[in-house]
Amino acid sequence: MSGTVIRVRERPATASATGRARRLALLCGASLAGLCLVTPVAAQTENPDEAARAPAIIAAPGSSGAAGMVDESALRYYASQKQTARMKAEAARLKQLYPGWVEPTDLDTLQPSPPEEAPLWDLFTAGRFDDLDAAIAARRAADPNWRPSDELSRKLLRASFRSRLKALTSARKTADIVALYRADPSALDPSDVESYWTTAEALASEGGTAEALALYKSVLDTSNDTGVRLATIQKAMSTLPMAMAEKLVAMGRSDAEGGSEFKAIANDITRARIVADLHGAPAQEPSPADMAAFQTYARASGDSSQTGLLGWYTYNHRQFRAALDWFKLAISRGGDAMIAHGLAHTLRELGMLREAEEVAYAWRDKYVGNSILFIDLMGRKLTQANPSFIDLDRINRYAKVTLATASGEGAEALGWYAYNSCQFEAALEWFQHAVAWLPSESAVTGYALSLQRLKRKPDYLTLVNRYDGLFPKVVDLLFREGPAGPPLACAATADASPPQGARPAPGAAPASAPAPAARNTAAYGRVPKPDSSGDGQAKPLPVQRSEFPLAVPAENPLRYAPPSLARVVADRQDGAFLAEPPASKTMPLVARRVSGAGPMPYESYGFNLMPGYDGSERPSTLSEPGEGTLWRAQQAARTRAPQERAASETDRFTLPNSQAVNRGYDNPDTAPSSMQRP
């Protein structure tokens, strides 16, 4: 019944520890196999001593009965009977059994329990608290002046608190635990460390971190048991923000050698500080010595999650060479897809883009983030102003991943690559996919340009008219001199006809390299400037009435289902769906105002738009995400970055063209855009 906490130091892993390990494994399985670096704590310990202590630290609260309780009933009985010799003997016995135990201070004040309470004490001893409550109530009903002795009242209060706490804990009713505790904090038995921990954990999870901290603190104030003290730190670090747990760490006493009594769990403390740093939570920075010790431990442990942690930590501090070493070590020790994700990002930061692409590709199926990283990494390469030669196999596999993940980003990147190398038919097909999956202004522009190049005028006009009022840059294509703006670099040799046999068409055999065009170095001169339509002066419209405005269906009909569904989705199912209501009137020819779309190019010629759905008459742009969003922080870091990077080792890997490809919606005026390039 008693002493679990104290004794567990000598015990091997308990059932509750393995149970938790299993639960964590399940959690990981339920989400994404690659996501879980969470390891059971037992696995994080580095030496046999720690392994032996682990169960005390991770034992699920409530699993060990009234663990933590020192049975003081005999002691208190002797004290109340004033049998001092026996009392002292019992105290000595308890001290020997439980080295951390402290003698209660109220022994002198205890009064002998009245003889008529004997049956009530029997009920108490038997743990029949409900019956005891009932008996007391019955007694008081018969004799309103009677009340149980203070000793019995107090013990009953604490015992019933403990038993209710236990029940609530196993039912995981944290809110009820908090309510129970707050109803009468004095019901918490100071000698019952387990209950302190359980209550503190519930408080922390319900937002009562300050109260939780106070409970942990009072354990440290009163307990001299090393195991209890270490476990309290462990528990606090797992339930409280590290900044609060640091206050408890600071309470560590100095041992004989002048070190902290918590040095046995120094690596756990360092780990908690590292994790807090990764989560952007305040915590003390690990000292160089602690960091070195943790690194030694991580190297020796063979546990990829620990080396991986150091990988993320160094990455976070922009020490990419170190991060590379740690991630590589973690991968060599069986690191998972999330480790690979860190490795790929580190390689990217070091300018080793080719390697980053390979890592992301290799791990694409194990973690969705790698798939996305692969698409985005190579998307950058493909949308560079001057397309460079890219190996056939690389384009093919990129096309495959793009189709398998129905990536609008990938399709648009392939579209631009094909377009900029004068493979207009391939470009058209990729842009069709892009417009089906992610019809951004840039994708629709690419599609329109491809249609224009291929002289598919009706389709081109339908598209431009469909996005009238929404995409100024698409509409602007109609208002330019010449069909498609300045010539493409590749057009010198390729003109409007794509190189034969080099057509990465999405549906059929995947892409092949645009080799002839790409090797045409003579065409690689300047990046054409965006064509600005005039210099602000009103000019006659170069657009014919037969082209604009036209009444066109408003709905974007393009669809590309995943391969597994492509056929069934195309099947008609009469009656299974709502018939699209016929348009009550013909499609309007004048566009309405759309919030956030900005002005249309023809407005500068004095034409106006209809009011928007909300009555708006003026063009508007959308504001950026507000203060306090992660996006905002990222933007701020982006503008800080050039200075930071200037002195960094990454510079020698920086690609010369990297500033040229931001086709950001957020900054359309300053960012040269590939859609404007042709």
Next chain:
Amino acid sequence: MTRTMLPILGLVLGAALAAAGPWIGPARAQDGASPVPPATAIPGAPSAKGDAMPGASRATALVDSLKNPDVWRSYRSRFITEAGRVVDTANGMISHSEGQGYGMLLAVAANDRVTFERLWGWTRANLMVRSDELMAWRWEPGKRPAVADLNNASDGDVLVAWALTEAAEAWDEPSYRVAARRMAVEVARKTILFKDKNGALLLPAVSGFSAAERADGPLINLSYWVFPAFARLPIVAPEFDWTALTASGLNLIRRSRFGTAKLPTEWISLKGEEPRPADGFPPLFSYNAIRIPLYMVWAGVGRPADYEPFVALWSGPDRERLPIVDTADGRTVESLSESGYTALSALLLCDRKGTPLPDGFGRPQAGENYYPTTLHLLSMVALQMRNLSCPAR
């Protein structure tokens, strides 16, 4: 809240973006920009969550939770076009991201993969016209152009991201998983204020509701807190603290008890110390807010006291209609009489009081509009997923 999954803020992502920014294509690529430090091991385990706060681990899957195929077939034929557009029949036959999200969720619940693909195909082809991973929220047929507003609606984005997550889980389709992650990450980084003084705040949209943009901002709409989604989005975007959103939502519901009826309004200002009805909006508990108890029951979150105002409101003698309440004076200004709405009260009272379900609970009426019918089907799904049993009276 504790620190189990604090968002990986600032430094990590920011540092990466700093260098990564320029190469990203149309400012939408995310993982190229966002390294995702893992949910790392910390000493001990994440703090235990009681019944009041189920975490992702105990949330059940959505697929196959709509057991009645006739109900689904009828819904599909009345509100979903062959192209995959969900039609708001009482609202000028328009569509919106929220409706597409509900349709996609119900398609997963009905295990109708083909219809799901139609819905998602239409959604992305017509609403994903912003230059990021979120959706323009409003689409109107017969208009030039059909998109009415490039702003997003965070609840629509959350619903679609959740539906894609469920679809990816149910059918193991990589394209859904990729799309779910991109959208969930975008919601988290553009519309959530993780470190607000009120806890994590879900702004109603990227633009227009922040403290900088409105005198009474930030503004929130508590019915945008789709609690059951927050239990599942960690599957695709584990680096964000979705649990904090659940906690903050419940906390704000607790504090947003206006007037004698002690009910939240649709739009709430968080400008001051305590929530208050937002300026320029009628202080009503109305069409939006009636979904708050639906999402609470669906996710099984909150303390008993959190439900009390809703239980009190819907326990009145008139169980055939749902009242719209002016929180200023506590009076009912209008009643929602379509029976689909009363599925919400039936679900709540079943969950809280074990009240038997009305006869019509399993049979949505054929003549009703998109919104009440959708809420009705969602209530049926919630009942099934929560495994609630209240025999019909």
